[in-house]
Amino acid sequence: MSTTVEDRYKTTIGLETHVELSTSSKMFCGCEVGFAGEPNTRTCPVCLGMPGSLPVANATAIEYTLRIALALNCTIAPRSLFHRKNYFYPDMPKNYQISQYDYPVGSQGFLEISGDFGTKRVGINRVHLEEDTGKSIHVGGSGRIADSDYSLEDFNRAGTPLVEIVSEPDIGSAEEARAYVTELRALLESLGVSDVRMEEGSMRVDANVSVALQGAEEFGAKVEVKNMNSIRSVGRALEFEEKRQRDALANGETLVQETRHFDEKTSTTSSLRTKEFAFDYRYFPEPDLVPFQPDPEWVESIRDALPETPAARRERFATTYGLSDYDVGVLTSSVATSDWFEAAATVYAGEPKRVANWISADLFGLLNEAGIELAQAKITPAQLAGLVQLVDDGTISGKQAKTVLAQMFASGSDAQDVVADLGLQQVSDESALEAAVDEVIAENEDAAAKVRAGQLNTIGFLVGQVMKKTKGRANPGIVNDLLKRKLG
Amino acid sequence: MPDLHWTGARELARMIEGGDVTAEEIAAAFVARSEAVEPSLHAYLHPTFDEAIDDARAADRRRAAGEARSAFDGVPVAYKDIFCTRAAPTTSGSKILDGFRPPYDATVVARCGAAGLAMLGKLNMDEFAMGSSTENSGFGPTKNPWDLERVPGGSSGGSTALVAAGGTPWAWGTDTGGSVRQPASLCGLVGVKPTYGMVSRYGIVAFASSLDQAGPVTRKVEDAAALLQLAAGHDPYDSTSIPRDVPDLVSGIDGGIDGMRVGIVREFQGAEGTQPGVAQRVEEAYARLEKLGARLEEISLPSFEHGISAYYLVAPAEASSNLARYDGVRYGFRASGAPDIVSMMSRTRDEGFGDEVKRRVMLGTYALAAGYYDAYYGKAQKVRTLITRDLERAYEQVDLIVSPTSPTTAFRLGERTSDPLAMYLSDIFTVPVNMAGNAAISVPCGTSPDDGLPVGLQIIARSLDEQTMFRAAYAFEQDLGWIDSAEGRPSL
Numbered sequence: 001m002s003t004t005v006e007d008r009y010k011t012t013i014g015l016e017t018h019v020e021l022s023t024s025s026k027m028f029c030g031c032e033v034g035f036a037g038e039p040n041t042r043t044c045p046v047c048l049g050m051p052g053s054l055p056v057a058n059a060t061a062i063e064y065t066l067r068i069a070l071a072l073n074c075t076i077a078p079r080s081l082f083h084r085k086n087y088f089y090p091d092m093p094k095n096y097q098i099s100q101y102d103y104p105v106g107s108q109g110f111l112e113i114s115g116d117f118g119t120k121r122v123g124i125n126r127v128h129l130e131e132d133t134g135k136s137i138h139v140g141g142s143g144r145i146a147d148s149d150y151s152l153e154d155f156n157r158a159g160t161p162l163v164e165i166v167s168e169p170d171i172g173s174a175e176e177a178r179a180y181v182t183e184l185r186a187l188l189e190s191l192g193v194s195d196v197r198m199e200e201g202s203m204r205v206d207a208n209v210s211v212a213l214q215g216a217e218e219f220g221a222k223v224e225v226k227n228m229n230s231i232r233s234v235g236r237a238l239e240f241e242e243k244r245q246r247d248a249l250a251n252g253e254t255l256v257q258e259t260r261h262f263d264e265k266t267s268t269t270s271s272l273r274t275k276e277f278a279f280d281y282r283y284f285p286e287p288d289l290v291p292f293q294p295d296p297e298w299v300e301s302i303r304d305a306l307p308e309t310p311a312a313r314r315e316r317f318a319t320t321y322g323l324s325d326y327d328v329g330v331l332t333s334s335v336a337t338s339d340w341f342e343a344a345a346t347v348y349a350g351e352p353k354r355v356a357n358w359i360s361a362d363l364f365g366l367l368n369e370a371g372i373e374l375a376q377a378k379i380t381p382a383q384l385a386g387l388v389q390l391v392d393d394g395t396i397s398g399k400q401a402k403t404v405l406a407q408m409f410a411s412g413s414d415a416q417d418v419v420a421d422l423g424l425q426q427v428s429d430e431s432a433l434e435a436a437v438d439e440v441i442a443e444n445e446d447a448a449a450k451v452r453a454g455q456l457n458t459i460g461f462l463v464g465q466v467m468k469k470t471k472g473r474a475n476p477g478i479v480n481d482l483l484k485r486k487l488g
Numbered sequence: 489m490p491d492l493h494w495t496g497a498r499e500l501a502r503m504i505e506g507g508d509v510t511a512e513e514i515a516a517a518f519v520a521r522s523e524a525v526e527p528s529l530h531a532y533l534h535p536t537f538d539e540a541i542d543d544a545r546a547a548d549r550r551r552a553a554g555e556a557r558s559a560f561d562g563v564p565v566a567y568k569d570i571f572c573t574r575a576a577p578t579t580s581g582s583k584i585l586d587g588f589r590p591p592y593d594a595t596v597v598a599r600c601g602a603a604g605l606a607m608l609g610k611l612n613m614d615e616f617a618m619g620s621s622t623e624n625s626g627f628g629p630t631k632n633p634w635d636l637e638r639v640p641g642g643s644s645g646g647s648t649a650l651v652a653a654g655g656t657p658w659a660w661g662t663d664t665g666g667s668v669r670q671p672a673s674l675c676g677l678v679g680v681k682p683t684y685g686m687v688s689r690y691g692i693v694a695f696a697s698s699l700d701q702a703g704p705v706t707r708k709v710e711d712a713a714a715l716l717q718l719a720a721g722h723d724p725y726d727s728t729s730i731p732r733d734v735p736d737l738v739s740g741i742d743g744g745i746d747g748m749r750v751g752i753v754r755e756f757q758g759a760e761g762t763q764p765g766v767a768q769r770v771e772e773a774y775a776r777l778e779k780l781g782a783r784l785e786e787i788s789l790p791s792f793e794h795g796i797s798a799y800y801l802v803a804p805a806e807a808s809s810n811l812a813r814y815d816g817v818r819y820g821f822r823a824s825g826a827p828d829i830v831s832m833m834s835r836t837r838d839e840g841f842g843d844e845v846k847r848r849v850m851l852g853t854y855a856l857a858a859g860y861y862d863a864y865y866g867k868a869q870k871v872r873t874l875i876t877r878d879l880e881r882a883y884e885q886v887d888l889i890v891s892p893t894s895p896t897t898a899f900r901l902g903e904r905t906s907d908p909l910a911m912y913l914s915d916i917f918t919v920p921v922n923m924a925g926n927a928a929i930s931v932p933c934g935t936s937p938d939d940g941l942p943v944g945l946q947i948i949a950r951s952l953d954e955q956t957m958f959r960a961a962y963a964f965e966q967d968l969g970w971i972d973s974a975e976g977r978p979s980l
Contacts, residue, residue: 045592049813051580052572052594052691054726084809086856090829095812151829153817282856284865287697287806289727 009246010214013171013207013238014125015180019163019194020132020202021064026159027131028055028098033161035200039154047159049093054288057082061129061161062105063302064193066294068163069106069127070303071191079293080105082129082286087279090151091134093158101283103291104128111167111187112311113179122180123168134158163193169208169219174238181205181234186310190335198230205234211245211255220245221255225269227262237262241269313338321345321352330360336375344381354388362402366409378412379405387415394475400424428475430482433466436474437482440465451487459483492517493654494977496708497715498738500657501559504551511551511562515544515606518564522608522655525980529640530630531650533569534576535609540564543606550604560718561604566656568647569610570617571597571702572691580693581613581643583626584840585820594691595726596660596702596719603718608656611646615842616811617667617695619643620914623905624844631901632675633978634941638898641671641914647705648675653980658706658715664695665799666893666918668703669930673893673944676932676976678712678961680704681918683951684925685730687716688723694810696803697728699922707971709931709962713737716954730952737954741962746781748960750774751886754788761913762895765936769943770892773933773964777890780963787882787889791874795920796912798871801855802923805865807845808852814840847908876924883950888960891917893930893944917946927954931961934970 026033029046045053069076083101109124135157140149165184171177185203188196195202205228212220225241228234241260248255260269308316310332317328317338331341341359345352363384367374387408391401396419407418419425427433440462441448450458459480466479492500492514503509519537526532547562572578572590579585593601601607614624622645623629632640633653640649644661647668651659652675661668663681672679680703687702694700704715720734752774758767778784816822816836823839826832841849855864882889894914904911921928930944945964949957970976 045590048818050572050590050592050819051578051585051588051693051813052570052590052689053592054690056725056727086809086812088812088815088833090815090817090833093813093818095815096809145829280858282809282853282858282861284805284809284856284861287728288694 014169017165018204021161027161042156072109074106074109086282099130100128115179125166132160178235224259348385493521497657511544525653540606557604565605566659581615581625595688614643617643633980641674643667666915674898676942683927688726690725696806749886750782751787751889765938798868801868804848804852889948893946897941
């Protein structure tokens with residue numbers, strides 16, 4: 001039996017994740033952070049790099065960075081420094097970026113991921129804080145700077161606090177990479193430090209991928225992959241890259257160290273530049289800022305106040321609420337969803353599992369149809385709990401509840417009100433149903449005779465007739481009982 | 489009444505207070521004097537004379553209404569063109585910032601404005617404060633009012649030339665390696681380099697961030713203390729400014745120096761390149777301090793000999809990064825006709841920067857390059873630590889340290905432009921002070937018997953001990969009596 005290409009090669013992936021922090025002001029000035037606004041309106045002398053301007057570090061950004069580093073189980077540096085990273089680019093106002101170098105806020109942490117590959121720890125090499133650049137729009141040509149007619153610069157984003165999270169090269173496949181990004185994104189979201197929207201660039205992932213023969217002592221040539229704008233893209237780009245490198249090696253080709261660009265449309269990567277002209281960033285300590293030494297008590301208070309991690313929440317949902325793996329997955333997909341579910345489960349008197357089913361199946365169906373997020377929906381958790389309660393106490397049937405939910409979703413009304421408006425209350429009062437049952441028996445003598453003769457399966461037909469007569473409002477269980485008694 | 493333009497700022501404030509003169513009359517006198525001397529000196533880059541007179545007039549109205557902003561409301565002032573000002577362009581002496589008008593005031597300018605000072609204009613300087621003669625200005629050199637064939641020193645040469653000529657009662661300069669003290673010495677003035685962090689750097693075009701510090705240029709010691717008092721103190725916009733209250737620098741200035749211990753640096757005695765006339769005047773100054781009650785002691789600062797070499801790694805390294813922003817993209821000069829962004833940036837910098845700036849940007853880029861960092865920038869920072877330790881050790885023994893400010897008097901225009909190393913040695917006594925961050929002042933000690941040009945005495949204090957520094961300088965100045973004599977004024 002011959003070994004497959006997959007078995008003969010080992011893939012090594014390290015991920016660098018940049019996260020824009022959702023602080024109210026920028027990293028080193030008082031300008032507002034945000035996407036909206038006319039170009040270059042959220043700027044000041046500091047974030048435009050004007051002569052004589054000086055940076056002042058944003059304490060909230062440092063706190064958020066500590067939160068991230070602690071949640072990733074990092075060691076917190078007792079003394080941390082900003083460095084200047086020097087290189088020329090028109091979207092960088094000072095032509096250097098204030099970043100961190102050998103004294104990052106956090107280092108030596110880990111993130112636990114799980115999937116079909118099992119559970120594993122991915123090491124976190126470092127968590128550091130820096131500032132974002134502006135945005136270039138290259139007009140004409142291919143849209144890249146080299147062949148454009150001219151470029152426009154928007155510095156609204158310049159100076160936004162940016163945290164860089166560098167993993168160790170512990171990731172062994174595209175699937176693990178996807179799991180890492182998914183878990184990291186959920187963790188960052190739970191910390192409330194970023195919008196973590198990959199499509200909008202508030203979370204950006206670059207990968208270093210190398211493939212080598214199993215058992216080889218050295219890593220293969222390191223290939224950096226950029227422009228992966230969703231978790232799905234991360235998976236597709238790395239699958240492509242893993243295969244490309246394996247195939248190349250299998251064909252006896254030599255891989256070169258380079259940077260490659262992922263194309264969303266074709267799901268392929270192409271070479272952007274080789275590392276032959278490596279940048280020398282001339283790092284040196286930022287003389288405009290003083291080193292910061294976070295007070296250990298402050299660090300501990302941040303650690304104590306860390307919210308539940310997504311992993312812990314998943315565990316709790318499964319054990320406390322007895323939810324299925326599927327429901328846990330859906331209901332912990334975002335903090336907002338988890339909180340929504342828990343709010344509904346709290347006011348609901350029955351088994352939380354019931355509410356969970358209604359959310360993961362029916363409500364999510366409506367959300368997908370409408371193309372909106374749970375947070376934007378008109379229906380509240382208490383309203384959903386009220387609806388499930390009406391089903392439980394027999395006021396409406398499960399089938400009717402779906403209609404009611406759609407109405408509630410559209411209007412934001414309470415379940416009771418929708419049921420009243422549609423005249424859907426189930427009739428369970430025997431005296432109210434007796435007339436209808438008698439009429440149906442009178443109108444269907446043959447069927448009634450069969451039931452009397454012991455053909456009990458015909459009773460279903462008679463129940464159906466009663467339902468028809470009551471426009472579906474009769475409680476079928478009660479009708480069934482009444483028929484049995486009268487024909488018994 | 490004496491000539492207003494030879495009157496110090498504190499004295500002018502007293503005259504206004506006494507009703508002897510209005511701020512408008514004072515401003516008019518300094519404008520007239522500035523206009524008279526400017527053709528010979530070229531001290532100004534952007535005069536704002538009309539605005540200064542308007543501001544002085546407004547100050548008179550405020551005073552009449554009992555709403556004076558300070559004792560100095562309406563007194564004129566001028567700034568080295570390195571301070572950002574909304575009211576005038578700011579070039580830092582460079583063509584690359586030609587036409588740049590900042591939308592903000594430096595903290596120093598804002599605080600002086602809040603005290604009511606009326607700005608006469610912006611003054612010439614070596615490009616980005618890199619130089620010791622003001623010949624590196626992108627807009628032509630400034631002349632020394634003591635001898636128009638000679639340089640005023642630098643980089644704050646516009647400030648010292650104008651104060652020495654009576655064009656302004658006081659001015660602001662900046663000192664990165666001696667750029668206030670050395671030109672003050674060459675122009676017969678008082679020049680202060682405060683403790684690093686005493687004065688906000690916000691809005692001061694950066695040369696070398698860890699060394700830059702703004703300082704007053706005045707004729708009288710008391711005025712230097714008063715001007716520093718107006719602007720000093722913590723600024724939330726400068727993370728390196730010291731978060732503590734500034735003591736009263738003026739009121740105890742006449743406390744004398746009886747019993748003070750004053751250190752004379754063994755390694756500076758007979759230092760190479762020190763002119764005999766300079767050495768003589770400085771020796772006389774030491775004797776005068778002793779006569780006034782100070783106890784002279786010899787001290788050793790062995791690391792000081794490495795000061796210049798270490799400085800010429802640290803300062804250019806920081807400058808290479810600080811000056812990267814001048815690329816033609818957002819403001820200032822942009823070279824025309826470049827086919828792409830890379831050539832636009834490099835042409836802008838090629839055409840916009842002068843030779844000395846390019847030399848230092850290249851030096852600094854090299855010093856920070858991967859593989860050289862430890863050998864150059866890293867080692868220079870270690871030397872800096874040694875200098876600081878040497879000083880700390882010395883201050884266990886003495887209260888102040890004295891030395892010449894500059895090894896020579898004012899040199900001739902063009903004399904050192906082709907020899908950068910000779911130019912760099914102008915700052916041999918001043919540079920180590922910036923490396924350590926201490927406070928220092930240059931105070932005139934008469935003219936050299938060699939050439940009749942002014943000589944300066946440097947008094948170096950502990951960090952944040954400006955009070956002792958001013959007391960010593962004041963005692964010396966009062967006893968010498970030179971600045972108030974006819975000898976203390978150039979014949980221009």
